[in-house]
Amino acid sequence: MKNIITIFNREFRSYFSSPIAYIVIGLFLVLTGVFFYLLTSSFLQYSANLQWQAARMRQAVPPMNVNQMIIRPLFSNISVITLFVVPMITMRTFSDEKKSGTLELLLTSPVTTTQIVVGKFLASFLLYVIMALLTWVYPLVIIIYGNPDILPIGIAYIGIIGMGAASIGIGLWISSMTENQIISAMGTFVILLFLWLVGWFSNFTSGGFSEFFKYLSIIEHFNDFSKGIFDTGHLMYYVSLSGMTLFLAHQSIESLRWRS
């Protein structure tokens, strides 16, 4: 445990001693902020339209659901944006250490490969969680000026965080295979994009294949979370994907000892 904390501490601090953390978090908040602005302004426009129409027809204004019209699409957008920023978070984790030779320090110290992988994962994951939770301002604005259901917002965050854990696992795994940060980021992005798009294949296939593609898709599993439905099955998908990719990262670091 102490070793994991040691690895974690150095890794987490290194995000803030370079511009990476600030750029990633800044970029993420700007992008999500733009989406939040667009969604709320179109919501307002729509509601103004409805009120105007209702007044003209001398009818009551039909009810509008903020959860459905702002919060759900907002979290869908956030989940897509994470696919772009996660590669930036994980690209240097192992690649940088391989290139600069510091991995040799880690691998000749009395720590296990598992401790190294877990420590690094926790550091990237914490940065991701901080980044994701900084978006609380958007739901807060809606809570102040509207009356959304709170519970679905919490569930959506669980989904965002679960999806992040799985994406970061993938990023660590890819990073452990190359000493080039650009390749690491691109590789992670391509895999995440694939896992996102694979859901579409289910539209063009049928039966088992369709189900399979749907199950594979990282976004399909998020859809229920964004609707405010908590399904342990979806959470299991994220947990097992994180576990599997961390195992692969472990194997790839171990194999360095045999090949190098």
Add this chain to the structure above:
Amino acid sequence: MIQINNLTKRYGEFLAVDDISFNVEKGKILGFLGPNGAGKTTTMRIITGFMPPSEGFVTISGHDVSKEPLLTKNKIGYLPETPPLYMDMTVEEYLNFAGLLKQVPNKKIKYAVENACLKVDINDVKNKVIKALSKGYKQRVGLAQAIIHEPEVLILDEPTIGLDPIQIREVRDLIKSLAGNHTIVLSTHILPEVDMTCDEVVIIKKGKIIAQDTPKNLSKKMNKSSLEEIFIDLISESRSEEK
């Protein structure tokens, strides 16, 4: 202290280390000589547990490196060819991290860092970011990292490479002062260095040991005045054999 038994390492078809055996006694400095690509770094990486051998085994005070990796790694301080430094950390932060990694208890870490800084004489740059240090200082920080947990064994891969003559002398004196408490294996191309610092020399070429003795005995045996002549002789001998 260090026993290397019939060590062999293959990379696919390529035989990097071919059936090497030697011992290093406690408190002694062993110089590991050989031309580039002779298998020095590979041997050292196997001793440190960075990679496993294809055949044979290494023991550190009786413990097999591949069977008890955590135990033996704790006894070893290792300075690779390029010092494994995190460029964006300060010297103190880095040594703190290295110490914790090498299982120095939290209570003693501050003392261990101070002690290591004192030994390699880097107190004046303690708060500087490693990126900004000169090559000589970086090398010394790498050395500090290797000795921070006061290991019984020090493995130094070309510790004086790329340093200027004054720095070389400093590092050499430093290594000499470390012997006694530590058992040291160092690899180098610089022959006078071995003459001056090492108690024993192992010369390898193409993964095989071609000579092994004290520097004095070697020069007696070969009837040569300097180690340099012996080295050139041995290396070119086996070169002409190949032809």
